[in-house]
Amino acid sequence: MRNYLNFEDKIKNLENELDKLKDPYNNEGLSEVDTNKISKIQSEIDEKLKEVYSDLNPWQITLVARHEDRPKSKFFIDNLFEEFIPLSGDRFYGEDKSVISGFAKFEGNSILVIGQEKGDDLDSRIKRNFGMMRPEGYRKTIRLMRLADKFKIPIIFFIDTPGAYPGVGAEERGQAEAIAKTIECSMELGVPTISVIIGEGGSGGAVALSSSSKVLMLSNAIYSVISPEGCATILWRDPTKTLEAAKAMKLSAKDLLNLGVIDEIITEPVGGAHRDRDFILKNIKNSIFKNLNDLKDLSRDEIINQRKKKFLSIGRSGGFVTQSTDENSLSMKTSFFMDIKKRIYTFKKELIIFGFLAFIFVILYYFL
Amino acid sequence: MNWISKILKVGEKIKTNIQKKFPTKKQQSESKWISCCSEYPNLKSEIFNEEQLNTCPRCDRHYPFTPRERFNHFFGKNNYEILDTPRPPDNPIDWPDKIYEKKLKKARELTGHHCAVMVAQGKRDGIKITSFAIDSRFIGGSINNSSGEAIVSCFAKALEDKTPVLGWSEGGGQAMYQSGIALQFMVKTVLAANTFKKESGQPYINIYTNKVYGGITASFAAPSLSDIAFSEPKGTMIGFAGQAIVRNQTREELNSDFQTSSRMLEVGFVDAIFHRKEINDKIMNILKILLHKKNNEFEATDNNTKIREKISA
Numbered sequence: 106m107r108n109y110l111n112f113e114d115k116i117k118n119l120e121n122e123l124d125k126l127k128d129p130y131n132n133e134g135l136s137e138v139d140t141n142k143i144s145k146i147q148s149e150i151d152e153k154l155k156e157v158y159s160d161l162n163p164w165q166i167t168l169v170a171r172h173e174d175r176p177k178s179k180f181f182i183d184n185l186f187e188e189f190i191p192l193s194g195d196r197f198y199g200e201d202k203s204v205i206s207g208f209a210k211f212e213g214n215s216i217l218v219i220g221q222e223k224g225d226d227l228d229s230r231i232k233r234n235f236g237m238m239r240p241e242g243y244r245k246t247i248r249l250m251r252l253a254d255k256f257k258i259p260i261i262f263f264i265d266t267p268g269a270y271p272g273v274g275a276e277e278r279g280q281a282e283a284i285a286k287t288i289e290c291s292m293e294l295g296v297p298t299i300s301v302i303i304g305e306g307g308s309g310g311a312v313a314l315s316s317s318s319k320v321l322m323l324s325n326a327i328y329s330v331i332s333p334e335g336c337a338t339i340l341w342r343d344p345t346k347t348l349e350a351a352k353a354m355k356l357s358a359k360d361l362l363n364l365g366v367i368d369e370i371i372t373e374p375v376g377g378a379h380r381d382r383d384f385i386l387k388n389i390k391n392s393i394f395k396n397l398n399d400l401k402d403l404s405r406d407e408i409i410n411q412r413k414k415k416f417l418s419i420g421r422s423g424g425f426v427t428q429s430t431d432e433n434s435l436s437m438k439t440s441f442f443m444d445i446k447k448r449i450y451t452f453k454k455e456l457i458i459f460g461f462l463a464f465i466f467v468i469l470y471y472f473l
Numbered sequence: 474m475n476w477i478s479k480i481l482k483v484g485e486k487i488k489t490n491i492q493k494k495f496p497t498k499k500q501q502s503e504s505k506w507i508s509c510c511s512e513y514p515n516l517k518s519e520i521f522n523e524e525q526l527n528t529c530p531r532c533d534r535h536y537p538f539t540p541r542e543r544f545n546h547f548f549g550k551n552n553y554e555i556l557d558t559p560r561p562p563d564n565p566i567d568w569p570d571k572i573y574e575k576k577l578k579k580a581r582e583l584t585g586h587h588c589a590v591m592v593a594q595g596k597r598d599g600i601k602i603t604s605f606a607i608d609s610r611f612i613g614g615s616i617n618n619s620s621g622e623a624i625v626s627c628f629a630k631a632l633e634d635k636t637p638v639l640g641w642s643e644g645g646g647q648a649m650y651q652s653g654i655a656l657q658f659m660v661k662t663v664l665a666a667n668t669f670k671k672e673s674g675q676p677y678i679n680i681y682t683n684k685v686y687g688g689i690t691a692s693f694a695a696p697s698l699s700d701i702a703f704s705e706p707k708g709t710m711i712g713f714a715g716q717a718i719v720r721n722q723t724r725e726e727l728n729s730d731f732q733t734s735s736r737m738l739e740v741g742f743v744d745a746i747f748h749r750k751e752i753n754d755k756i757m758n759i760l761k762i763l764l765h766k767k768n769n770e771f772e773a774t775d776n777n778t779k780i781r782e783k784i785s786a
Contacts, residue, residue, distance in 0.1 A: 271714030281713040285695030288663045316660045354652040355566040
């Protein structure tokens with residue numbers, strides 16, 4: 106049983122028809138499989154998919170990103186890596202099942218994988234807490250990140266979460282503290298880190314694991330400060346205005362690449378990642394391999410500095426500022442215009458007196 | 474006569490219900506009265522004066538303090554310098570209809586400052602201190618790119634001058650109108666605080682005031698990121714998700730002390746809670762201890778011992 110989104114009605118009808126044709130023993134008693142008709146319908150489906158998916162609006166992208174059949178972290182961990190050994194527990198309080206973590210081999214090299222998992226059916230979703238991490242989960246990732254740093258093992262994150270879990274217990278065990286600590290820890294790591302946003306990247310829950318050397322994003326994934334529903338509720342008191350909210354928040358991969366928030370887009374097959382799992386696996390594998398290779402030869406300090414520089418430069422272009430030339434300085438360099446403005450402000454009195462004197466001279470010259 | 478009194482009672486109820494109109498925000502701000510702890514309204518002048526420092530004399534509830542009031546109170550009136558902060562573009566993600574620009578303009582007119590964060594440098598008891606304070610009147614104190622850059626520049630300036638950092642945190646989190654960009658400022662501010670702590674060898678003291686939520690508690694104002702975390706008493710709330718969200722998520726009645734500063738002290742995320750009248754002295758005490766600075770009194774006793782030694786010699 107496949108699941109369809111509400112803008113996929115035509116595709117649903119065609120695919121149902123196709124399934125009927127492919128099954129020769131259905132109730133109508135057909136004994137022959139009509140191959141011509143099958144190929145015709147198949148090409149029709151492909152065309153429709155291309156038509157629908159070539160021009161998705163941000164809200165439709167959000168729906169695709171949350172699609173039930175979309176491959177989750179567990180699928181990628183099972184298929185991309187060999188010899189995966191799951192490790193659990195934060196050694197303080199408990200184990201958070203919404204994040205899968207462990208060491209594995211990727212193309213023959215050691216690697217640490219950390220993936221937020223939403224779950225595939227209702228039972229596993231409840232077990233995984235719908236991908237919403239608790240403080241234990243963040244503390245577990247901190248523990249494993251330090252371990253990987255000690256043994257010089259690169260880290261790969263898969264991000265797919267609606268946000269951090271907002272429960273009473275989670276709050277009182279220090280949700281905010283755990284997130285801040287995770288960001289702090291991942292900025293200190295001397296090993297290459299790569300984050301792949303595979304579905305929803307929601308708010309602080311996602312940013313904690315995506316402060317990496319490279320942030321990659323699937324073409325139909327989203328990354329924003331609040332869900333479109335939440336944004337619409339706050340702004341217009343109307344949770345149905347999700348399209349406007351999604352458009353305004355610039356949450357799609359293309360917009361975020363333009364803003365410089367992410368580094369690379371991984372293309373998905375036509376019709377979303379769930380329609381061709383082999384295709385997306387191949388693309389993600391190539392992309393991770395390429396990025397790991399780029400970062401492989403850098404020294405410890407170079408990796409830390411590269412990450413620092415990357416994040417400090419976000420949001421600094423345009424306006425009255427220019428990029429700081431010093432790679433690791435926290436401060437921004439003010440631009441030429443800003444300097445002039447500042448000077449005008451500081452020498453305001455002198456300028457006014459000078460202008461006044463010049464004015465008097467001109468008048469005196471004119472009359473005498 | 475029982476039924477007549479009943480009808481009269483019902484009539485009175487209807488009358489009071491009609492008359493019981495809730496005052497608008499403007500009326501509330503213009504009124505001389507405020508409802509705080511007791512059954513009857515309190516006079517505003519009893520709470521909002523220089524002696525009481527916006528705290529209620531009866532129940533110790535702390536009302537918001539603006540950054541300028543805060544610096545005036547800490548460094549002494551105009552005994553500090555407000556530092557210039559960077560000014561990145563106002564609307565980096567092109568939010569439609571200029572909604573955000575209008576909001577910013579309004580907030581700037583109200584507060585007279587470019588962004589929600591104000592950075593100041595001054596001296597108290599001979600120690601030079603760089604301090605930032607957040608103004609929650611500025612769109613709820615949300616962190617946008619210029620506020621985030623201001624915090625980064627505060628840490629940069631403190632690192633350059635080798636001074637301690639004193640943060641007065643409040644506010645609601647990251648600015649929704651700058652979605653992806655604002656989110657990255659969580660990383661940037663954590664990075665700045667961390668670099669400062671590592672490279673300067675100076676303390677970073679953070680004080681929770683008013684309401685601190687979301688990306689602010691989860692980044693530069695996190696309890697474990699600052700070296701010392703103090704809080705103001707009643708009226709201060711510290712948390713990640715707001716109470717309405719937690720209530721919707723868990724579908725339970727929350728305890729009355731959930732996310733209050735006293736509860737956070739019990740849970741272990743705050744070092745101590747001090748009243749606004751004494752917090753400045755406590756901050757200076759801990760700074761002097763951390764920086765090995767000697768008190769004037771100590772010097773006096775030193776002199777005394779020297780004199781005594783001389784006499785005995």
